[in-house]
Amino acid sequence: MTDVSALSVLVVDDDDVAAEAVIRGLRKNGMHCPVVVAEDGSAALQILRNSHARRRIAKPYLVLLDLNTPRMNGFEFLRALRSDDELRGTVVFVLTTSGSEADRARAYGENVAGYMVKSGVGPHLRGLAQLLIEYRASVLLP
C-alpha cells in the first residue's frame, strides 16, 4: 500500500465501463485510494456539495472529468464549479477521448490542473496512476 496520505478521486464519466477502467487502472498500477463515480456533472456537483442521496467524498480530493457527459456536460460542470464559492478551488484533471484543440483551450480557460487524453496516458492508465501517486506525495491540496 502506497497511500501515504489520504486522497480521494471523483471520476465524472457517464460510461460505467470507462469509470471502472479508471478504478481498475489505478489499482493495478499501485494507486490505492477511495474512488467515487458520478455519471454526469450534476451528480458530481451534488457529491461535492455533500447533497447526494447516497454518495459522499472526503477531503482532500481531486476530480477526473470526462467532457462529454449527458445532462450537464464537462464544461457546464466546470463553470458551475468555478462560480461556487465553496468549490471554486477544486483541482480538476480532464480525462477524455477528445484531443480537440478547442476543447483543450476551453478547459484550461476554466483553470483545470491538466488535460489528458485517454489514449495518451499509457496502457491501463499507467501514466495516470503514476501521476496521481506523485501528485499525492508532493502536492498539498485544498
Add this chain to the structure above:
Amino acid sequence: MESTLITGMDMRIESSPTAPAELAQDAVEQLVQQVIEFAPSGVVLTMAGGRIVLVNRELERMFGFSRAELVGRAIDTLVPTRLRAGHARLREASSNGFNFRSPGLGRESFGLRADGTEFPIEIGVNPLQTADAIMVIETIVDISDREDLERMFERIVEAAPCGMVMIDGRGRIVLVNPQAESMFGYARDELIGHALETLLPEGFRGRHGAHQRDFAKAPSMRQMGVVRDLTARRKDGSEFPVEVGLSPVPAKQGGLVLAAVTDITRHRALQLELRRANSNLEEFSYAASHDLKSPLRGISDLVDWIGEDLGGAESREVSRNLGRVRDRVRRLERVIDDLLAYALAGTTFTDAVQVDLQALLAGILELLPRPSGFGVSIDIKAKPFVTNKAPLESVLRNLIDNAFKHHDLSAGNIAVRVEDAGRFCVFTISDDGPGIPPASQERVFRIFQTLAADAREHSGIGLALSKRVVEAHGGWIKLDSSAGVRGTAFHVWWPRFQYSKPPDPAASS
C-alpha cells in the same frame, strides 16, 4: 488666301510674300499640285455652284470613281441623297466665311461610293478666294476603321458577362450596358448623366468621393471588393454584394473610368453554405471521435477484464474468440481514425514551408517499416519549393507504404522519382509488384476499397485519402498499370505554388 489663284485645272499660283523667293513660279505650282495629289486625305475642289474641278488620288480611291468620271460633275455625286441639302448648306456657310475660324476637319457625315454604298467620313469645308470666283475645297477622311473600333468597343461592353459602368472625371455616368441596367434595376437613361453615387448604398456615398479622388491621382487597373466587402444599391433600395474591377480609359476626354461590376450574391451564399457544411463536418467528426470511440474502448477493456477474471482458466476456444474480438476492435478503431482523417482532409491548411525533397523522402523511409529484401531508389530532379509539408508527406508516405504492403513477392524494388513539370512537381512512385488490373484501377481510389485479401492491415481509405488531400491542395493523382505487365506507378502532380483555389486539372494537363 488672296495670294492663291486657281482657275480650273490650270493652276497658277501667285507668289505670296511668305513663299521662298528662290523658287520659281512653276516650281511652286508643281509643288502645291503634288502636295494636294499625295495628301493622305481625300481632297475635292469645287466651284461655288458645286461643279467639281479637281480631285486627288486618295479621293478617287475612297469613292471608287476615276478622276475623269468626277471632274465637271456635281459634288452631289459623292453625297448620299438624304444628306445633299445639309451638305449644300455647309458649303454655303463656308463660302460666306463662317467656317474660317475653325478650318479643317470636324464634321462627321457619310460619303457615297461609285458602287452606291455609303461609308462614314469626317469632312472639312473651306472656301478659296480666287481672282474670278469663290471656290470650295473639301477634305475628307474615311473613318470606317474608327467606327469599326467604336462598334467593337460597344459590342464588347454590351456583351460583357458583368455590368459595365463608365464614369467621367466628375463622377457622372456616361455609359452602362444592359447587364448593369438589369443588375441595378435602372433603365439606361435613368443613369446616364447621373452621379455614380446613385448606385452606392447611402452609408457609403460620403466615403466614395475620397476613394474616387485617390483613384484619379493614380489611375491603374484594380480589383475592389475581393478583400473588403463592397455593396451596391438597386433602384428599389435593396443592396447586394459586388466585386468591381476598375480601369482607366485612355481618351481625349480625360478621367474616364470603366467599372466592371459583378453581383456576387450567389457566390456569397455558396460561401456561407460551405462554411456551414464545414462546421457541420467538424461537429460530426467530433461526435464520431468521442461517441464511436468511447464504447469501443469500453469493449476492449471489458474483453481484457474477462481475460483477467478468468485468470488463464478459459478454454482455448474462449481465448481465441477474445483475441478475435480484440482484433476487430482495433480494426474498427483504425477505420474511425482513417474516416476522420478522410473527412477532415484538406480542411486544415498548415503554414507553407520550404521543402527539401531529399530530406522529406529520407524522413518518410526512415519511419516506414521496410520489409527486408526491398530496395528503394530515389531520383530527385526537381527544385525545392514552398508548400504545406505535412499533407504532401502523408500522401507520399501512404503511396510508398502501399507499394511495400501490396507487393506479392518477398523481394522487390520501389523507385521514387521527382521532376518539375511547369507549375507542378511530379512525384512518381513505381514498384515491381503484381500491378493493378485495369478493371480495378478506378475502384482503388474510392473509399473502403482494398484489393488486399487481408483486410486487417488496410482500412481501404489510404488511396481515397491521398487523392482527396492532393486534390484539396490543387493537384491530382493518377495511376499507371497495364494488364498483364507487372508493376504499378502512381503519379502525383503537386503544385509548386500556393493557390487559394484548386485549379482545374484538365486545363493544365
